[in-house]
Amino acid sequence: MKTLTELVCIGTLALATGCAHGPATEDSTYQGLGGQSGIRKIVDTLVPMITADARIKESFKDSDLKNLAMRLQEQFCELAGGPCKYKGKDMKDIHDGLNITNAQFNALAEHLQAAMDKHGIAPAVQNKLVARLAPMQKEIVTK
Numbered sequence: 001m002k003t004l005t006e007l008v009c010i011g012t013l014a015l016a017t018g019c020a021h022g023p024a025t026e027d028s029t030y031q032g033l034g035g036q037s038g039i040r041k042i043v044d045t046l047v048p049m050i051t052a053d054a055r056i057k058e059s060f061k062d063s064d065l066k067n068l069a070m071r072l073q074e075q076f077c078e079l080a081g082g083p084c085k086y087k088g089k090d091m092k093d094i095h096d097g098l099n100i101t102n103a104q105f106n107a108l109a110e111h112l113q114a115a116m117d118k119h120g121i122a123p124a125v126q127n128k129l130v131a132r133l134a135p136m137q138k139e140i141v142t143k
């Protein structure tokens with residue numbers, strides 16, 4: 001078993017190596033999603049799935065779907081460690097008053113996974129993105 005000192009040394013070495021290569025940006029998830037064009041394809045598959053699903057489509061009846069697609073692309077790109085900045089509204093503010101349930105949140109997450117499957121995204125990469133979206137559940141679900 002490694003001693004604490006050894007572990008600290010390994011950690012320090014890893015940090016030093018990271019610093020030598022510039023700021024540590026975790027972009028393997030972004031690359032795994034296929035970069036900007038891969039993310040665009042996923043979102044372009046996802047949005048029609050959302051608006052066709054009886055469990056959630058009612059919420060989007062007055063929505064600007066072009067704007068939604070653009071914001072989702074920015075958001076997924078940023079969360080995946082890509083070179084984007086989400087410029088949309090605060091997650092709590094935009095979803096407030098929609099009375100979204102856990103089941104509806106899960107429905108959207110399932111569609112996202114199906115869209116990623118359709119574009120051949122590796123399960124480990126899918127899991128990373130979904131794990132980064134998961135903390136938003138408490139901001140989005142109000143019912």
Ligand code: HEM
Binds near residue numbers: 075089098104
């Ligand atoms: C993983 C879960 C979800 C994520 C990451 C997410 C993300 C987003 C984003 C980025 C926007 C755009 C904000 C903006 O326009 O500035 C948005 C808007 C919206 N979301 Fe969600 N959302 C999620 C779940 C849901 C669910 C489950 C529903 C409804 C059942 C929902 C309904 C809406 C509606 C109605 C809008 C407003 C669209 C518009 O009118 O422009 N969202 N969401």
